Amino acid sequence: MRILVTGGAGYIGSVTAALLVEQDHEVEILDDLSTGHGEAVPDGVILHEGALQDDDHLDRVFAQPFDAVVHFAAFSLVGESVRDPLKYWRNNVGGTLNLLQRVATGGARRFVFSSTAAVYGEPDAVPIGEDAQLAPVNPYGHTKLAMERALADAAEATGLSAVALRYFNAAGAWGGRGEDHDPETHLIPRLLRSLLSEGETFAVFGDDYPTPDGTCIRDYIHVRDLAEAHALALAWAEQPGFHAMNLGTGDGHSVQEIITAASRVTGLTVAPPVQPRRPGDPARLVAANDRARRLLGWSPRRSDVDSLLADAWEWHRTHPAGYSG
Ligand SMILES: NC(=O)c1ccc[n+]([C@@H]2O[C@H](COP(=O)([O-])OP(=O)(O)OC[C@H]3O[C@@H](n4cnc5c(N)ncnc54)[C@H](O)[C@@H]3O)[C@@H](O)[C@H]2O)c1
Structure with a gap:
């Protein structure tokens, strides 16, 4: 086409x-x-x-x-x-x-x-x-x-x-292409960038949500x-x-689960500070993905957290200044 x-x-x-x-x-x-x-x-x-x-x-x-x-x-x-x-x-x-x-x-x-x-x-x-x-x-x-x-x-x-x-x-990242937004607002790149540069801050916003570990769950x-x-x-x-x-995967992960996976994948200690909740952050957002599975024959193949974080970490480690370096 x-x-x-x-x-x-x-x-x-x-x-x-x-x-x-x-x-x-x-x-x-x-x-x-x-x-x-x-x-x-x-x-x-x-x-x-x-x-x-x-x-x-x-x-x-x-x-x-x-x-x-x-x-x-x-x-x-x-x-x-x-x-x-x-x-x-x-x-x-x-x-x-x-x-x-x-x-x-x-x-x-x-x-x-x-x-x-x-x-x-x-x-x-x-x-x-x-x-x-x-x-x-x-x-x-x-x-x-x-x-x-x-x-x-x-x-x-x-x-x-x-x-x-x-x-x-x-x-995640794929084929030498990854997230390079300015400002970056997404959890995983912010977290990984904070491990690569002291100038990049990262905090958990709220650990008192009605979820198993108290942090927000996303898909x-x-x-x-x-x-x-x-x-x-x-x-x-x-x-x-x-x-x-x-x-989406239909299977959410909490901020704390992402942090634990990030320390597993990077081998680094990840212990960000906890700050108060941000207004307007729902506790849990997870997709029902049956329609895309049924109509398109699609299923997520690389979205387990360790693969996601490993691919994102490889991108940020090799592109600490994004596409410009
Ligand atoms: N990243 C996410 O998690 C996410 C989640 C849900 C939906 N989306 C949607 O997916 C799309 C892509 O997201 P992304 O994270 O790759 O964003 P991105 O900012 O990396 O990519 C958007 C691209 O569109 C270009 N662009 C913007 N306005 C334009 C215009 N008027 N004319 C020509 N080019 C223009 C930008 O230069 C950029 O290359 C967006 O529509 C976004 O709303 C993203």
């Missing part, structure tokens, strides 16, 4: 683009490098450097239509979205509408979209199924839900086949497993319509 990957210079997008190249697809990337890295673009892949909001740029990129679009490009810092929500609506929703406009007028027949567990907000019950109430609690989640709805409406009107993949906590999914789900979704997306699927 001829595939456009937006955000393909970012963390999950670059690992997915590399897998699609491995599978002999013809891949092109559209990315403005606002949070991504040119070094992450797989060899031989064309990088159309520019933003989704740039109409002339999109006209040039879509001069020759694609079979499919995989849409990762978005801003995704929850705290920043609370401080500057319009930046998120402009980039995430505005950019997606521009892209969908091109897709709806013959630019592609298949569309796979990076959605997020944040569309569920703070659910009443876990594991969280796709039919759970959609009630995001921050502007980032609001923009992702709005993008899903725009996609569903466009699929209904045009016969596009659209799959929204709702990731839980992406983690960590290896970036390579995410990439495989995208490849399967592209092959599966033949029927017109909109489909949403969770991507």
Whole structure:
């Protein structure tokens, strides 16, 4: 297939683009490098450097239509979205509408979209199924839900086949590509970076949650497993319509379990300070993943905590300053 990957210079997008190249697809990337890295673009892949909001740029990129679009490009810092929500609506929703406009007028027949567990907000019950109430609690989640709805409406009107993949906590590294965000807000890279540099701080926020060890439980999914789900979704997306699927392991791990695994994998003592709870952190967020298993034939293969941490540790140890060093 001829595939456009937006955000393909970012963390999950670059690992997915590399897998699609491995599978002999013809891949092109559209990315403005606002949070991504040119070094992450797989060899031989064309990088159309520019933003989704740039109409002339999109006209040039879509001069020759694609079979499919995989849409990762978005801003995704929850705290920043609370401080500057319009930046998120402009980039995430505005950019997606521009892209969908091109897709709806013959630019592609298949569309796979990076959605997020944040569309569920703070659910009443876990594991969280796709039919759970959609009630995001921050502007980032609001923009992702709005993008899903725009996609569903466009699929209904045009016969596009659209799959929204709702990731839980992406983690790990693959093929020389890993997490290099600034600021970094995710638990595993923050923890591992604090072991490599004295300047990087790491703390546990709350150890009095109603969980077995008192720390929050999240569902960590290896970036390579995410990439495989995208490849399967592209092959599966033949029927017109909109489909949403969770991507998680269905098996959560507490912050304390991650810390224990980090000391096992690195051989270092990991004993971070405990600070008070942060507002808005639910005790437990775990995916029900039966739909992706059943429809796509997908299953996580590398998301056990030791593999996740070993792959992430290898990336951070060999790239202490990310892609720049
Ligand atoms: N990392 C996670 O745990 C996680 C979880 C759930 C959902 N997601 C979603 O997955 C996607 C990828 O996440 P990531 O962690 O790889 O993020 P990332 O920041 O590493 O990658 C995003 C890429 O999109 C590009 N981009 C952003 N806005 C753009 C625009 N308007 N035009 C062109 N390029 C643009 C950036 O330069 C970057 O390369 C995002 O949509 C994110 O919301 C991520």
